[in-house]
Amino acid sequence: MLALTEPLRPAEARKLLRDILASGEVVFTSHALDEMEKDGISQAEGIAVLRSGVVEPAELERGSWRYRVRSHRMCVVAAFRSEVAAVVVTAWRVAR
Numbered sequence: 099m100l101a102l103t104e105p106l107r108p109a110e111a112r113k114l115l116r117d118i119l120a121s122g123e124v125v126f127t128s129h130a131l132d133e134m135e136k137d138g139i140s141q142a143e144g145i146a147v148l149r150s151g152v153v154e155p156a157e158l159e160r161g162s163w164r165y166r167v168r169s170h171r172m173c174v175v176a177a178f179r180s181e182v183a184a185v186v187v188t189a190w191r192v193a194r
């Protein structure tokens with residue numbers, strides 16, 4: 099397996115997320131779970147945003163590339179740990 103070279107373009111990140119959702123592992127940090135609970139977001143809803151949301155350009159934060167994935171109602175921030183693993187860093191509901 100090739101090493102992951104970041105930052106990925108949004109289209110590449112979207113494809114990798116879909117591949118990971120299909121056959122890899124997505125984990126949620128305790129921070130993400132806390133923030134999601136505050137906003138009433140379930141893990142299933144977070145996964146749905148990762149699957150079908152719009153991926154924005156990567157941002158380097160705390161030494162890792164993070165990708166905001168947004169829908170009209172939520173934003174989920176994910177980082178890749180490898181080509182088969184991603185971690186949800188945080189999530190929130192978008193204010194209307």
